[in-house]
Amino acid sequence: xxxxxxxxxxxxxxxxxxxxxxxxxxxxxxxxxxxxxxxxxxxxxxxxxxxxxxxxxxxxxxxxxxxxxxxxxxxxxxxxxxxxxxxxxxxxxxxxxxxxxxxxxxxxxxxxxxxxxxxxxxxxxxxxxxxxxxxxxxxxxxxxxxxxxxxxxxxxxxxxxxxxxxxxxxxxxxxxxxxxxxxxxxxxxxxxxxxxxxxxxxxxxxxxxxxxxxxxxxxxxxxxxxxxxxxxxxxxxxxxxxxxxxxxxxxxxxxxxx
Numbered sequence: 001x002x003x004x005x006x007x008x009x010x011x012x013x014x015x016x017x018x019x020x021x022x023x024x025x026x027x028x029x030x031x032x033x034x035x036x037x038x039x040x041x042x043x044x045x046x047x048x049x050x051x052x053x054x055x056x057x058x059x060x061x062x063x064x065x066x067x068x069x070x071x072x073x074x075x076x077x078x079x080x081x082x083x084x085x086x087x088x089x090x091x092x093x094x095x096x097x098x099x100x101x102x103x104x105x106x107x108x109x110x111x112x113x114x115x116x117x118x119x120x121x122x123x124x125x126x127x128x129x130x131x132x133x134x135x136x137x138x139x140x141x142x143x144x145x146x147x148x149x150x151x152x153x154x155x156x157x158x159x160x161x162x163x164x165x166x167x168x169x170x171x172x173x174x175x176x177x178x179x180x181x182x183x184x185x186x187x188x189x190x191x192x193x194x195x196x197x198x199x200x201x202x203x204x205x206x207x208x209x210x211x212x213x214x215x216x217x218x219x220x221x222x223x224x225x226x227x228x229x230x231x232x233x234x235x236x237x238x239x240x241x242x243x244x245x246x247x248x249x250x251x252x253x254x255x256x257x258x
Contacts (some may be wrong), residue, residue: 046180048148049169049206051076051188056205057083059190066111067092068190069155069164070119076153076168077124094119113157116164117245126152127250132241136215139242144170144182146246155245156187158217159199165189165218171208184208218242 055075059068070091075081095111098118113130120128133139143154147169156165166188172180187209189195192202199217203209220242 044174045183046172046175047169048144048171049186050147050151050153051166051168051186051206052079053206055079055168056188056192057088057190058192060085060088063110064088064092065164065190066095066113066116069166069188070095070116070123072166072188072190073120073153073155074123076166077126091119091123094122113155113161113164113243113245116155120245124152126150126247128155128245128247130238131244131246132238133244134241136211136218136242139218139244140170140182140185140211140214141176142246143167143185143244144172145176146244146248148176149249150247152247153188154247156218157221157243157245158219159196160219161221161243163189163191163196163199163217165203168206169208182211184210185214187214 051072055072057068057071057075059065067088067090071083071088074091075083092111095115095118097115099112099115117128117130120126131142133142143156146152146154147167154167156167157163158165167185168188169186170182171184172182174180176182185208186206187203188205189202192205195201203213220240221238
């Protein structure tokens with residue numbers, strides 16, 4: 001397997017204004033966690049993770065968070081498929097191709113979440129769709145159940161639409177079907193280890209974080225008296241929501257007797 005591509009990024013302490021103001025690949029529109037749980041013995045906990053630490057790929061520049069997230073998600077679905085810089089650029093360019101134009105007429109530097117979904121639909125057999133949740137609690141439950149049912153990772157739109165993360169797993173007090181409460185999630189941030197001065201440090205790949213830690217950076221897309229973006233026009237239900245790129249099990253209608 002090729003070695004992880006070297007990053008060209010600058011450490012956060014050297015470029016705080018640059019990182020804080022990045023309009024990264026997901027510049028799109030679309031609190032308390034509610035997961036407090038009593039301690040449970042380690043043996044009683046339920047864990048699910050579809051990734052390996054080797055699946056992590058750093059984005060090669062400041063705008064390719066979607067390309068890098070795509071690359072990691074594809075490797076989690078098809079282990080060992082590709083970790084090269086050339087593939088990340090190809091995925092980024094595809095996502096940009098499938099992204100709608102910016103309403104303000106400026107040239108998009110990154111890719112939209114809409115392009116993110118469309119590339120997954122081309123590259124892997126696992127179906128994906130865009131979903132918006134009203135609360136962090138609902139978003140985490142949707143993501144965890146999707147991982148549990150499909151064995152595939154979930155994409156998260158973070159920093160109010162400026163950045164992309166991948167959620168590969170979670171831990172709960174017991175299985176979700178038995179009413180288990182989710183206590184931690186596992187995140188792969190393609191910007192690791194640089195983070196952002198405003199939003200905070202990048203989670204370490206493969207290391208679980210609490211729901212409260214997740215909620216500091218995974219926030220809903222803001223709304224206000226402004227021109228709606230092309231994504232909001234195409235997906236009005238995502239405005240002001242926690243946005244997920246969610247795998248799902250297709251519904252197969254039952255055949256009627258001949």
